[in-house]
Amino acid sequence: MRLVATVPLNTPPELLALAEDVLVAAARARFVSLGSLMAYGGPDGLTLEIVDAWCRAGLLHRGRVQPDPLRAEEVEYVALTTAGARALHAATGRIVHGTTAARLKRSSQKRMHDVLVGEVALAALALAKEGRIELVGVETDDRRLAHAVHIAEPGAEPERIVLQPDALVVTKGPMGHEALLVEVDRSTTAPKRMQLRYKGYLAWQKERGPLNDFGIRALRVLTLVPNDARLERLHAAALEANGGQRSGFLIFGLLDDVTVCTAERLLELVARPLGGEPGQRVRLISPVLRSEAA
Amino acid sequence: MPLRLPPRREPRALALVRSQAGFSYAVADPWELRSAGSILCRDLTLGPAVARVIRREKPTLVVTHDRELKGPAERAAKRLGITATDAGLPNLPLVIATDLFPELRMRAPTPSLSKAGVLAIAAVLYAESPSRNYAPRRHRPSEHST
Numbered sequence: 001m002r003l004v005a006t007v008p009l010n011t012p013p014e015l016l017a018l019a020e021d022v023l024v025a026a027a028r029a030r031f032v033s034l035g036s037l038m039a040y041g042g043p044d045g046l047t048l049e050i051v052d053a054w055c056r057a058g059l060l061h062r063g064r065v066q067p068d069p070l071r072a073e074e075v076e077y078v079a080l081t082t083a084g085a086r087a088l089h090a091a092t093g094r095i096v097h098g099t100t101a102a103r104l105k106r107s108s109q110k111r112m113h114d115v116l117v118g119e120v121a122l123a124a125l126a127l128a129k130e131g132r133i134e135l136v137g138v139e140t141d142d143r144r145l146a147h148a149v150h151i152a153e154p155g156a157e158p159e160r161i162v163l164q165p166d167a168l169v170v171t172k173g174p175m176g177h178e179a180l181l182v183e184v185d186r187s188t189t190a191p192k193r194m195q196l197r198y199k200g201y202l203a204w205q206k207e208r209g210p211l212n213d214f215g216i217r218a219l220r221v222l223t224l225v226p227n228d229a230r231l232e233r234l235h236a237a238a239l240e241a242n243g244g245q246r247s248g249f250l251i252f253g254l255l256d257d258v259t260v261c262t263a264e265r266l267l268e269l270v271a272r273p274l275g276g277e278p279g280q281r282v283r284l285i286s287p288v289l290r291s292e293a294a
Numbered sequence: 295m296p297l298r299l300p301p302r303r304e305p306r307a308l309a310l311v312r313s314q315a316g317f318s319y320a321v322a323d324p325w326e327l328r329s330a331g332s333i334l335c336r337d338l339t340l341g342p343a344v345a346r347v348i349r350r351e352k353p354t355l356v357v358t359h360d361r362e363l364k365g366p367a368e369r370a371a372k373r374l375g376i377t378a379t380d381a382g383l384p385n386l387p388l389v390i391a392t393d394l395f396p397e398l399r400m401r402a403p404t405p406s407l408s409k410a411g412v413l414a415i416a417a418v419l420y421a422e423s424p425s426r427n428y429a430p431r432r433h434r435p436s437e438h439s440t
Contacts, residue, residue, distance in 0.1 A: 095394075213331050
């Protein structure tokens with residue numbers, strides 16, 4: 001006989017608000033490292049025992065990924081299951097989507113990439129929870145963000161470039177809606193291929209793509225890379241794609257700057273714009289004005 | 295018993311709303327707001343632009359309240375064999391639409407997109423549309439074979 005948790009979310013009633021907050025965050029980030037989830041929910045009372053109980057009840061899937069195939073180091077992650085999404089909806093009325101079994105069975109490298117994308121989403125959610133930014137929405141399903149652009153230049157065959165950013169973060173700043181399309185790079189794609197992608201993004205921007213497809217004029221594409229050397233390489237590739245011209249549309253940052261533990265760095269000058277001086281940095285997200293926050 | 299055919303996400307409603315420099319559209323199904331966007335076009339190219347969006351988004355139902363968009367939408371829908379309606383859909387409040395489809399705030403941030411999104415959601419909830427037939431398969435064994 002199969003045991004079924006009879007208490008909604010397998011959680012005592014006093015912890016229901018915490019459960020809703022944490023599980024909704026896990027659903028929006030899709031794949032979250034266990035450490036980051038604890039950093040997100042720990043201050044509100046989330047403990048490892050509660051996470052274990054959720055995993056036993058089938059609300060969360062717990063797995064391990066190997067960031068570097070040449071090292072034995074592993075990262076533990078959690079993801080909301082489809083059963084968890086259904087239970088959350090039944091208990092709280094919140095409509096969320098769980099991670100399907102097919103996604104959970106993907107290769108370790110792909111899941112590690114998803115964990116890094118989830119890290120960005122969770123950092124934005126953590127800032128919004130603290131009231132530092134006004135978050136409109138986060139989308140981490142790349143299939144929902146995918147689009148394509150056609151480039152037709154004289155003397156060359158028309159090209160169709162598929163643009164599939166990893167995440168979209170939409171916030172409301174003092175000047176209106178702002179958005180970041182996030183590309184997480186793990187140094188596994190050749191700079192030449194990334195250059196083609198940047199060419200596509202720049203063509204998309206020239207065709208008013210951000211406004212036509214997302215309804216947001218202030219949209220930028222953020223590429224997050226693991227180290228400075230890779231940042232320089234991709235910056236050079238993007239600069240070549242833009243004919244040596246500077247642009248604030250493409251910005252580059254380090255993965256270490258965008259984690260739950262360093263979430264406030266999203267509000268600092270950490271990203272390098274395309275074509276800017278080597279030391280020039282711009283802010284990723286505009287903070288909420290103090291008067292608005294009050 | 296295994297399903298012979300997978301369930302389809304229907305109705306898939308496409309709502310069109312006239313904006314200053316063209317029109318805005320939104321596509322919704324009972325699960326989520328699939329897409330939303332704006333198309334820039336002049337009056338002369340309004341018809342082909344509407345037909346292009348309908349062909350691209352593959353809806354089972356097209357809905358619009360605007361007089362200028364109604365003609366092109368109906369013509370394109372008739373050609374593709376889908377339903378086009380502007381019949382009295384109830385005015386769905388934005389709060390309810392956002393509650394049912396939380397992604398509406400993010401995918402449709404401008405007033406024009408939001409209006410199209412709410413109309414598409416109202417169509418999903420209240421409009422009646424015939425379900426789309428599956429394309430016939432050449433090698434499917436006939437159920438009525440003798």
